[in-house]
Amino acid sequence: EMLEKGGYDHFMMKEIYEQPRSIRDCMRGRIYPQKGLVQLGGIKDYADKLKNIDRIIIVACGTSWHAGLVGEYLIEEYARVPVEVEYASEFRYRNPIITDKDLVIAISQSGETADTMAAIELAKERGATIFGICNVVGASIPRLTHAGVYTHAGPEIGVASTKAFTAQVTILTLIAFYVAQQRGTITEAKLVEYLTELDSIPALVEQTLKANEQIKIIAERFKDSANCLFLGRGSSFPVALEGALKLKEISYIHAEGYPAAEMKHGPIALIDADMPVVFIATQNSSYEKVISNIQEVKARGGHVIAIVSEGDTTVKDMAEYVVEIPQTAEAFVPLLATIPLQLLAYHIAVMRGCNVDQPRNLAKSVTVE
Ligand code: G6P
Numbered sequence: 001e002m003l004e005k006g007g008y009d010h011f012m013m014k015e016i017y018e019q020p021r022s023i024r025d026c027m028r029g030r031i032y033p034q035k036g037l038v039q040l041g042g043i044k045d046y047a048d049k050l051k052n053i054d055r056i057i058i059v060a061c062g063t064s065w066h067a068g069l070v071g072e073y074l075i076e077e078y079a080r081v082p083v084e085v086e087y088a089s090e091f092r093y094r095n096p097i098i099t100d101k102d103l104v105i106a107i108s109q110s111g112e113t114a115d116t117m118a119a120i121e122l123a124k125e126r127g128a129t130i131f132g133i134c135n136v137v138g139a140s141i142p143r144l145t146h147a148g149v150y151t152h153a154g155p156e157i158g159v160a161s162t163k164a165f166t167a168q169v170t171i172l173t174l175i176a177f178y179v180a181q182q183r184g185t186i187t188e189a190k191l192v193e194y195l196t197e198l199d200s201i202p203a204l205v206e207q208t209l210k211a212n213e214q215i216k217i218i219a220e221r222f223k224d225s226a227n228c229l230f231l232g233r234g235s236s237f238p239v240a241l242e243g244a245l246k247l248k249e250i251s252y253i254h255a256e257g258y259p260a261a262e263m264k265h266g267p268i269a270l271i272d273a274d275m276p277v278v279f280i281a282t283q284n285s286s287y288e289k290v291i292s293n294i295q296e297v298k299a300r301g302g303h304v305i306a307i308v309s310e311g312d313t314t315v316k317d318m319a320e321y322v323v324e325i326p327q328t329a330e331a332f333v334p335l336l337a338t339i340p341l342q343l344l345a346y347h348i349a350v351m352r353g354c355n356v357d358q359p360r361n362l363a364k365s366v367t368v369e
Contacts, residue, residue, distance in 0.1 A: 004157075010356045012158035012250070016342050017209060020202040022153040022163040023335065026170040033199050036191035038178045043131055043147045050182040053103045056081050057096075057128070059088045059119040060107040061366070063161040063245060064168060067133075068107050069238035070334045071172030077331070078186055079179035088119035089369075100127035105175070108132070109156060109164035110365035111139025118369075120144050133171050135164050149175065158357045159364050160249045162342050165242060166205075169334055173198065197329045201336070204326040208339045211323050215340055218305055218321045219347035222276045228253055229267055229302075230341070231260040232280035233290055239280050239334045243341030250349040250359050260286075260293040271302040278344070279319070280337045283309040284330040294318050305344075307337050 008014040031038055056075060058068035065087055072083040086096075088106070092115060098104075104123040108116045111134040120130055120141065132141045132148035135156065142148050151167035177194065180186035222228070228247055232240035241257035248255045258267050260279065271277065277297045281290045291314060294304055298318060306319040309327050316322050325336040349356045 009350070010158065010346075012160055012162060012346055012356050015156055015158050015163045016339070016346065018154065019163050019166050019339065020206040020209075022167050023170050023205060024202040025152045025154070026167050027174070027198065028152075030174055031195045031198060033192060033195040036188040036195060038174050038181055038191070038195070040149050040174060040178050042149045043175075043178070046129060046131075046147050047182050049129060050103070050179050052101065053081060053129070054099070054101040056083045056103045056105060057091075057098070057123070058083060058085045058105045058107060059091050059116060059123070060085075061088050061113050061115055063165050063242060064107040064109060064116075066238045066242040066245065067165055067168035067172060068105075069241070070169050070235050071105070071176065073235040074173055074176035074331060075179060078176045079183055080185045081179060081183070086119070088113070088115040092119045092122050096122070098123050098126040098128050100129075102128040103131065104128045105131045105133060106141055106145060107168055108139075108141050109135045109151075109161055109168070111136045111141035112365045112367050113141075114367050114369050117141060117144060131175075133168055135167065159359055159362050160246055160345070160356075166335055166338060170201075173331065194329065194331065198332060201328070201332055204328060204336055205339060208325050208336050211325075211340055212343055214323060215343045216347050218323070219344055219351055221321075222303070222305075223348045223351040225253055225274065225276050227270065227275055228255040229263075229270070229275060229277045230255060230257040231263060231277060231293060232257075232337075233260045233286040234284065234330070235334050236280035236282065236337060239337045239341065240278070242338060243278060243345070246342055246345035247348065249362060250345055250356050251352050251354055252360075253348065260290055263293060263296070268296065268300070271297055271300040273301040276303045276305055278341070279304060279306045280333075281306045281308050281312075281315045282325065282333050282337060283312060283327070284333060291315065291318070307340055
């Protein structure tokens, strides 16, 4: 088993560190930055169909659902198609309205999640086109769908999903650009620019992982907290949800992810001197707004840990701890900002003596309702 863990103490850590490679593997043969071209062989037969869809419905569970939320931002921004993101378990029992102009994208690491499979079957019966985004080749979901794109992240052993999440987000980014390409909502010049940047993401993830030692110090400081809040705006909101999920899954600390602006409608009541609040505060379109949210937390005595863009000084002056991530296009921030949150959850769980790879009560794939 030591061998399988590749020298790491846990599969989760090994899988966190595999991300530069797994993201690269996701993109291999699929992006051509100089040409401004995305090619997705698994869905190419539906390229024309994509010109005529009215809506995209993403169905998934758990971490895969969080990836779907990031996908919603990307697809709406670049492909200009309305997107809904549904928990598979809710969707399937809701008598949803589906037509043959809907494209359903089912996301599942394992490809075996019972609720996601049932959602696919229902949407299929009602005439939708179904794409899958799966990690396990030949699993049940890829066999149920009309077409799909594999994540190729390699086997994920840790129950808490890490590299599968960033792989799903990468594929959703490619799908967003692919649909945009088909529908003519993005120029070739823009695609050249974005794909060139996307191509550099594996190296930037590598750089982000260097924050590990610093994150250990933050983990040491907050490992005994009873609660933790994660806040972000835009596509960093699902990153906040995912950061909170990681922490609660493996460390058993109660954690919640919230859109930063919603904080004042509830979670703000919880903030006191015992409450760490993790902000994703990178320099993008909502930066100024996030700064004012940070001030609100500080004013109530909360402890601010901020994920910031490299070179940031404003947030650095306000937060108790900052973790820098490399500058990148707003669209790709989730791929980088997720990394420190995975590491934070990991170190806190290890320090609390938890079974990181096999947390209590959780299963790697949930094949029952
Ligand atoms: C379980 C796993 C999660 C996963 C979820 C969905 O809860 O513990 O890590 O996100 O199922 O699984 P799927 O294989 O469909 O992505």
